[in-house]
Amino acid sequence: MARERMFYYGRLLKESGVKRLEYRVDGWYPRETMLRLAEVLRIAILGLGSWDPETVEEIRRRGVDPWFYTMAGLIDAAPLVNRALGWIAWKYRAGSWTLWELDFNSLRAWMDPETYPDERGDRVQNGHGMLVYRGETMGLAQPAASIRLKQLRRGSQDYEYFWLAAQAGRREEADRAVNEVVRDFLACRCEIEPLGTAGMWKHDADEWDRARLRPLRGPPVTPPSRSWPGCAAGRRRSPGARRCDKPAVAGV
Known part of the structure; x- marks a missing residue:
């Protein structure tokens, strides 16, 4: 009934026909349900822990x-x-x-970072559900x-590096750089280990820094030639100028 x-x-x-609203669902459902939902x-x-690459690709095509x-x-x-979230988003x-x-426990987190105290004492979740500390607690x-x-911001910046590389015609290089750092840990289609488990990705942050820059190096890629009004093929007119520039080169 709920479905x-x-x-x-x-x-x-x-x-x-309302354009300003988007319809979304959260969570995984059986494949046939996901394909029906893809119609609307x-x-x-x-959920990342249940990510099914085949079903994801099917609903993406729809x-x-x-x-x-x-x-x-x-x-x-x-x-x-x-930081890895940006890389995972690119990879998949x-x-x-x-x-x-964002701030479930941030009011008292300055003094007590444990969001859900465990009475048995066998699991501590310091900082769970909070990424900021409320300023008023400390007079800020x-x-x-x-x-x-x-670190979340850094991973988003990394994603932008890969996007820039793809815009410059180096999508394969960006994919290769990400795959060298983050392994295909969702390929098993099983419940994944906690993020950061040994072997899930390289654990040396310096290797991440080197990898994110690698796709941006190399010869620039020249975009297809196009004509601009009043200019020869492959040349464009500068804004507010009366001359035609040389062909633009897409590079970073």
């Missing part, structure tokens, strides 16, 4: 933008976990990701960013 309601509201929004979805937020969902990382975990062609959570006018949030 039929998802289909109903999805069709209702699609048939309304624009975004599917899928116009769905696949995102993945995971946690924000723990203070005690390897810091590369947060995810449109973006969502996290739980603004929140304080965690190192994990800054």
